[in-house]
Amino acid sequence: MRISVRQKRIAATGAVLALMALAFVALDHLTNEMRYADVQGALHALTPVRLLLALGFTAASYLALTFYDHIALRVIGRPLPWRTAALASFTNYTLSHNLGFGLLTGGSARYRIYVAAGLDGPDVARVIALAGAMFWIGVASVGGCALVLGAAPIDLGWLTLSVGSMHAVGACLIAAIAGGAFAVARRTRPLSVFGATIPLPGVRALGAQFATSLADLLCASAALFVLIPGAQPDAFPLFMLAWALGIVVALVSHVPGGVGVFEATVLAVLPTSDRTGVFAALIAYRLIYYLLPLALGIVLLAWHEVTRNRRLALIFGGIRSVVADILPLLLGCGTFLAGAMLLLSGALPPVGWRIDALGDVLPLGLIEASHVAASMAGTALMLIAPGLYRRLDGASVLARVLLLAGALFSLGKGIDYEEATVCLAVAALLQVGRAKFNRRTALTAQPIGAGWIIAIAMAAMLAGWAGLFAYRHVPYSDALWWRFALGAQAPRYLRAMLGCAVLLLGFAAWRMLAPARALASPLPEAEEWQTIRAILSRADRTEAMLALTGDKRFLISSQKDALLMYQVEGATWVVMGDPIGTPEAWEELLWRIRDMSHRQQGRLLLYEASSAVLDIAIGLGLQIVKYGEEAVIDLPDFTLDTPDLRSVRKSERAAARAGASFRIVPAAAVPVVMDQLEAISDEWLASRDGREKGFSLGFFDRTYVQRFDVALVMFDGRPVAFANLWLTTGKEEASVDLMRHSDDAPRGTMDFLFANLLLWAREQGYQRFTLGMVPLSGIEDRRLAPAWARAAALVFRHGERFYGFRGLRAYKDKFAPRWRPRYLAGPQGVALLQSLRDVSRLIGRHPVAARVPPPVKPITERAA
Template sequence: MAELRRLLDRYRTPIGVLVVLALIALGFAALQHLTQEIRFADVRAALHDLSVTKIVLALLATAGSYLALTFYDLLALHTIARPLPWRTAALASFTSYTLSHNLGLALLTGGSARYRIYSAAGLDGPDVARVVAIASGTFWAGVVSVTGVALLLHPGALDLAGLKLSATQVQAAGWSIAVLTIALLGACAVVRAPIRLFGFTLPLPSPGLLLLQIAIALVDIACASAALFVLIPGAAPALLPAFILAYTLGIVAAVVTHVPGGIGVFEAVVLAVVPVDRATLFAALIAYRVLYYLLPLGFGVFVLAWHEGARQRRRSSRFLSGVRAVATGVAPLALSVATFMAGAMLLLSGSLPSVRARMGDLAAILPLPMIEFSSIAASLTGTALLLLAPALYRRLDGAFLATRTLLIAAALFSILKGLDYEEATACLTVAALLQWTRSAFYRRTAVTGQPVGPGWVASVAAVIALTIWAGFFAYRHVDYSENLWWKFALHSDAPRFLRATLGVIVMLAGACVWRLMSPTATAARSALSEVDSVTVRRILASANRTDTMLALTGDKRFLLSDAGDAFVMYQVHGASWVVMGDPVGPREAWGELLWNLRDLADRDQGRLLLYQISSPVLDIAIGMGLSIVKYGEDAVVDLTSFTLDTPRLRALRKSERAVARKGARMHIVAASELGPIMDELESVSDEWLQAKAQREKGFSLGHFDRAYLSFFDMAVVTIDDRIVAFANLWLTENRKEASVDLMRHRSDTPPGTMDYLLVNLMLWAQQHGYARFSLGMAPLSGIEDRRLAPAWAKAAAFIFRHGERFYGFRGLRTYKEKFAPGWEPRYIAGPGGVGLLRGLRDLSRLISRPQPALYLPPAPAADTLAPEPKVSQP
C-alpha cells in the first residue's frame, strides 16, 4: 500500500492528465451518441432560423448575468471589511470569470486576474483568497438553491440520463436542499465568529448579507439560463423546471470533471435531460456557447490587455520603461488565452463546411490550388498558435514574435480560404493587442525550455477532440472512400477537413518529437552548474556556518562569483529555483551572486526561492522585490561559556551521567578511518529509518551516502564495543562553529543516548576551540500569532501549536531548549501570492525526494576538514 501511495504521489500529474483526457473522451462519446440522429444541415438551418430578437434577448440576459457576477466580488469585499469601488470589483470579476468560464482552472486563470487587479488596489494575497472563497461560495449557494427550486417545481418523476427518480424522491431532494439553505441562514445568524482553518480566517456574512448574496446568485443563474432558454425555438414555460435542472446539472458536471470550459460535457448533460427536439436544442447550445462564453471572453481579454497596457505606459516614465513591471502583469495571461482561442477558432473553422456564396466569389478571384493551400495552412497555423500560447504566458520574446507573425498570416489565410473576414478581424485584433503590450514579452529563452503543464495538455486535447468531432459530425452524410483524400474541388469541404486533420496530427506529432529531441533546460542548467569539488571545498574553508556543508551532499547546483571566491548552492524543481541557505564566501559577493541567479531563473522562466536565509541576506532579498516569510529559528549554544554545572542543565547532566554509567563511550573517528566501520554505521542507520518509519530526505538534510559521509569525521557511541549511535560532524575550518548532521541510533539504546552524544560533542568542540555549537533548525518556531499579524504568521503559529502529530514542531523546540541555546531567526524569501505557495510546494518535494548526485567527489584527505585526525572522549 505504501509503495502504491508513493507511485501515485510520484505520477500524480500524469495520472490527473489521463483522467481529464478520459473524461473529455467520455464527454464527446456521449455527445456523439446523443447527436447520432442529428444532421449538420438541420443544425445549420436551426441556427439560421434564430431571429435577431432571440439573439438580442440572449445578449441582454448574458449582460445581466455578468453584471450580477460583479456583485459577487462587491459583496465579498464588504464581507471581509475591505470595500472597494464597484468599478474595481467589476473589472476584476468580469475579467476573471470570462477566463475561468472558458478555460476552467479557475485559480490559475481567474485567480491570477483577480490578484493582479486587487493587489494594485491595496489588497494582499489572503484578502484576494477570501474574496475568491466567498464569491465561489455565493455561486454554489445559488446553484444549490436553484436546483432545489427546480426539483420542488418539477411535476412527477424525473429521468436524469438513465437515473430515474420517482416523484417522491424528487420532492424529497427539493425539500432537503430547502432545509439546507434555511440551516445555512440560521448558522450565519447564530455563529457570528469567523471560520478559522490553519490560521486562515474567513468571516461569515450576516444573515441579511447572505440572503442578498443568494438573491444575486439566483439573478445570475436565472439570467445565464435565460440566455440559453430564449434561444430554444418553441420553448414553453412548462419546460422551465426540467430546463433549469438540466442547466444546473450541466454546470456541476462541467466543474466537477475539470474539462476546460466544460466543453462537450455541459452540452451532453443538457441534451440528455431537456425533452425537446435535439437538432434545435443543439443549435441553441452552439449559439449559447458563442454568445455567453466566447463573446464575453473576447471582450474580457481586450479590456484586460488594454487596461494592462495603459497602466504600464502611465508608469513607464518612472519605472524602467515598464519592462519588468509588465512582467508581473496579466497581459501575458490574457493574450495567451486569446491566442489559444484564436488557434481553436481556426481549427474549428477548418473542420466545418465553408459558406458557398463566399466560395463562389473567391473562386472568381483565386485559383483552386491557392484556396486548398490556404485551407490547410490556416489549420496548421491554428495548431501552431495552440502550441505557442503557453510560451506567451511565460513571456518569451520568441513566442511573441512568432505569434504576431502567425496571427497576421492566419488573417490572410482566413480570407484566402473562404473570405472569412470575421476570423481575420479576430486574429488582427489579437495581434494588435500583442503589439500594444509587447514590453511584457522579454524573456529570451527557447520555447522548448518551458515545462508542459497538465492544464495546457488537457486544453489542447479538448480543442483537437472538438475539431475532429465537429468535422465528422458535419460530414456524417459523406461516404468515406480513399478517393476523398485526392479530391480537389471548390465545394469539397470533407476532403479538405481530412487533409487538414492529417496535417494537424502530423504537426502535433512532430512538435512532440521536436520537444523530446531538443536540448532541455535541465541540460543547460547542468552545464551552468558544473563546479569541481576542489573549488567547493576551497570556498567552504572560509565558511562561518556549518550548514554550508550541505554543499557536499551531491544534490546541489552551484553558481560561482566572478572572482571565484564565493558560491551560491541551489537546486531546480519544476519552475522553482531554490537556494539553500546563505551564499558562501565574502559577503560583498553575495548580492552579485543572488542577482545573477535571479536573472538566470527569470531567463529560464523560473521563480527564485531563498530557503533558510539569515538576517544579513534580508536586505538583498528585499531589494530583489521578494516577499519575506519567517521560517523558524536556529538553536545555537555559546561554547565559550558552556558548562553542565548549572541548575538550568540539571536534567541534561543527570541524563548524560545515567547513560555513561551503562558503559557508553563516545569516540571521534577521522574521515580517513571510516572504511572499517561503514557497514556497521549503515546497519544502525537502516534500523533507525525502519523504527521511525522514515525514508531518506535531501537538499536541506544530509542522507546516508558513503561518498558524502567520507568527507566528515564521525562521532560514535559504543557500549561493550558495539556501535549504538553515531553522528557525522560538521566543522568549520576557522573553528567558529561545530554541528552535526545525521544523528541515528539503534532501537535498543538506553534512554538519553542522544543527550549523552550531544553533551560530549559540545565538550569536545569546546576543548578544541570552537566558538559555538549549532543544534539546527526549529521550524515555525518564534512566530507570533497576534491580531494584526499577517496571515502566513497566523497559519505558521497555528501549525506550530497544533501540528505535533504531523511533525513535532513544538516537541523539537522543547528538546533543544534543554541545552539552553540562543535562537537566531531564519527566513524564506520568494515571489508573492500564489507563486510563493507553488515555490513551497516544489521545496517540499525537493526535500522529500532526494536528487541523484550531480557529482561524486573523491574522499578528502584525512586532515582536509577534520582539525584532529582521531580523538577519543570518555
C-alpha cells in the same frame, strides 16, 4: 505501493481526456438526427431582440459575479474597493469559464490582484472558499426550486424521475440548504478546516451572498433561455434544472470550459422536439456568455496599457502594475482561442458564395494549400500559447507571425474575413504588449503542463467532431483523400485534420524522445567565474557573497547581468535568497529554475526571499510563507550615544577597559593570521559541541576566509575574536559572516566587536549594516492566523532549548535595528514541509572545501 505525484497527474489527465471523449460521443448520439445546414439556419434565425436580451442577461450575470468576492472580502474583515474585487472576479471568471480552473493554477489573476492590494495567501484562500461555497449553494438552490416546480417527468434514458420523486428530492434539497443557512447564521465562531479558519457570514452578509448567487445564476441561465426558439415562461423551471445539471457536470469533469459536456447534458435533460434550435442556441450562448467577455477583457486591458485611459484607470487604479502583469496571461489565452478557431474553421464547410467567388480568383491548388495551412497554423498557435503565458519573447514573435499567416490563409481558403479580423486583432494586441514578453528563455525548452495538454486535446476533439457532424451525410471512401475540387469540402477537412494530427503527434514524439537534460547546472568552471565575479561586483546586498562558499550551483541570465544561487537536495531545488544583479533579469532566472525543477519532477523553494521577489513568486504559483525577519541598521545616523544602545555601550566600554582593541585586517594580509583564526574557530566549535554548516551561511575554510577583510578583537597582543566582512563594492551594505571568539575572551567581546564594526562601517561610507536573519521572528499568533503561523509562533516562544530563536532576536534588538521580513516561497501543503526537511539536510550537511579559484580582482571594497 506508493503512488508518485507524477503518476497521480498522469492518471488525472487521462481521466479528464476520457471524460472529454465520452462527452463528444454522447453529443454525437444526441445530434444524430441533425444536419449542419439546419443548425446554420437556426443560428441565422436568431432575431436581434433575442441576441440583445442574451447580451443584457450576460452583462447582468458578470456584474453579479463581482459581488461574490466583494461580500466575501467584508466577511473576512479585509474590505477592498469594489473596482478591485470586480477586476479580480471578472478576470478570474472569464479565464475559468473558457479554459477551466486547472489550466492556469499557480498564476491565478485573482491571487495576483488581491496580494497586490494587501491581502496575504490565507486571506485569498478564504475569499475563494466563501465565493465558491455560495456559488455551489446557489446552484443547489435553483436546482431544488426547479425540481419542486417541475410539472413533467425527466427521462434520461437510463434514469427516469417521476413528478413526485422530483418534488421530494427538491424539497429535501431546499430543506437541507435552509437548515445549513440557519446553522451558519447562529454560529459565532469561525469554521476550522484542516487547521485553517474561515469566518462565517452573518445574517445580512449571508442574505447578500445568497441574493448575489441567485441573481448570477438566474441571469446566466436566462441568457441561454431567451435564445431557445419557442421557449415559454412556464418551461423555465425545467430548463433551469437542465442548465444547472449542465453546469455541475461541466465543473466536476474539469473539462476546459465544459465544452461538449455542458451541451450534451442540457440536450439530454431538456425534453424538446426542436433539438436543432436548442443546439444552435447553445452555440450562440457559448459565443455570447463565454468568448465575448474574454475578448472584451483582453481589449480593455490592452487599451488601458496603451492609452493609460483615465476612465479605465478608475477601474484599474491602485494596481496598475498587476494589470500589466495579467495582460500576457490573457493574451496567451486569446492566442490559444484564436488557434482553436482556425482549427475548428478548417473542419467546417465554408460559405457557398465565398468559395465560388474565390475559385474565380485563385487556383484550386492555392485554396487547398490555404485550407490545410490555416488549420496547421491554428494548431501551432495552441502549442506555443504556453510560451506566451510564460512571457517568452520568442513565443511572442512566432505567435504574431502565425496569426498574420492565419489571417492570410483564412482569406485564401474561403474569404473568412471574420477569422482574419480576429487573428489580426490578436496580433495587434501582441504587438502592443510585446514589451511584456521579455523573457529570453528558449521556447523549445519550456514544458507544457497537464492543463495545456487537456485544452489542446479538447480543441482537437471539438474540431474533429465538428467535421464529422458537418459531413456525416457524405459516405466515406478511400477516394475522398485524393479528390480535389472546388466543392469537395469533406476531402479538404480530412486532409486538414490529418495534417494537424501529424503535427500534434510529431510534437508529442519530439518532446518525449528528446534527450533528458542534466539534473542541474554543474559547478562553474574557472573561466565562468569571470562572469560571476563581474555580477558580484555590482551587487548591492552582502548576501551575494554566499556565492563564494563553493557549495552552490548558478544560473546566469542571458544578458550575463544577473545570476541566482541554488542547490538540489532530494526532490527540492533550493534557491538561496534573491537573484543577484539587474532586477529586470530576475524573472527570467526564476522562471528558468522553475522550468528546470518542473522538468525533473522536483519542488522549487525560494529560501529567505525578500519582498522584492514576491510578485514573481506568485506568478510562479508558489505559496508564500513568512520565515523570519532580518535586522538592518541604517549607518548614516548611527551612534552609540542613544538610550536604546545603553547596554551595548556599557559592554563595549567594559571590554575596552579590560584591554580589548579593534583592528581591520585587509584580505591580502589575512593569511598572516590564518593559523590564529583557525585556532579560535576550532575552540569555538568545540565549546559548543557543534559542526560547520553550509549553503545559507559560510563556514571556516582557509580558501574562503582569506577572500575577505577580517575584523579582529585583540587582547594581550593576540586575536581573541574575529568576523570576516561582507562588503559591497558600491558601499550600499556591510555585514559579517563567521563570528567566533575564544573561551578566554573578555566579557562583552562580541558587543565590543559589533559596536566598533558599526562605527568603522559608518566612517567608511556604508549605508546600512545587516545583522542577519532571525528565523520565525515576527510571525504573529493571532486567533485567525493560519495553522503554520500559529505553529511557528509556538516554536519561537518555546523552542529555545533546540535553537535560540528568542535569544538571537533579543541580542540583535540591543542594536535597535529595523526589521525586514524574509519569506519562503514553495509548493503547497505537505510538499512545503518536505522541502523544508530537504533544506535542513542541505544546511546541516558538512560542507566541502571551497571550490572556487582565487579572484583575479578584489570583489569587495578594501579598508584604506
